[in-house]
Amino acid sequence: TRLFSNLDMIYFLNQEFLQELKKNNPKLGTIFKKTIPNFKSFKVYASTYDSAETLWQELKESNSQFAKFMESSLAKPECRNLPFNSFLMAPIRRVMKYPLLLKELINYTSQNDSEYPLIVECTQKMTDLVNEINQIKGVTENQKKMREIYM
Numbered sequence: 001t002r003l004f005s006n007l008d009m010i011y012f013l014n015q016e017f018l019q020e021l022k023k024n025n026p027k028l029g030t031i032f033k034k035t036i037p038n039f040k041s042f043k044v045y046a047s048t049y050d051s052a053e054t055l056w057q058e059l060k061e062s063n064s065q066f067a068k069f070m071e072s073s074l075a076k077p078e079c080r081n082l083p084f085n086s087f088l089m090a091p092i093r094r095v096m097k098y099p100l101l102l103k104e105l106i107n108y109t110s111q112n113d114s115e116y117p118l119i120v121e122c123t124q125k126m127t128d129l130v131n132e133i134n135q136i137k138g139v140t141e142n143q144k145k146m147r148e149i150y151m
Contacts, residue, residue: 029118
């Protein structure tokens with residue numbers, strides 16, 4: 001188990017997404033439609049979150065050098081006094097916001113705009129993805145609770 005499982009895939013996806021957004025006159029419906037298939041990597045990340053959090057706790061307790069490194073790293077101003085698990089959860093929190101963004105975009109897009117149907121479609125697909133991530137998260141949390149009960 002890795003602390004940040006498939007973070008490299010998520011990083012690449014976000015870099016690609018950012019490059020599309022930086023283009024002149026970006027068409028958000030088109031951009032989301034193109035990149036949504038790659039957002040499945042967030043489901044993989046969500047499915048490994050609990051085991052990553054457990055690994056972090058184990059490393060912190062069993063490896064004093066790791067614990068000191070984490071303590072000094074989290075004390076840096078860039079970390080804004082946030083706990084480590086907030087960094088583990090950051091990629092998931094970001095993707096959870098996309099349906100809200102797209103819903104707002106629908107409100108500000110004319111129904112006559114060629115992007116409108118794409119935005120509506122992508123809103124539904126991103127909402128479905130977020131629901132799947134929430135379901136995965138719930139299953140892994142339940143599995144973690146069961147392990148705690150039986151250990």
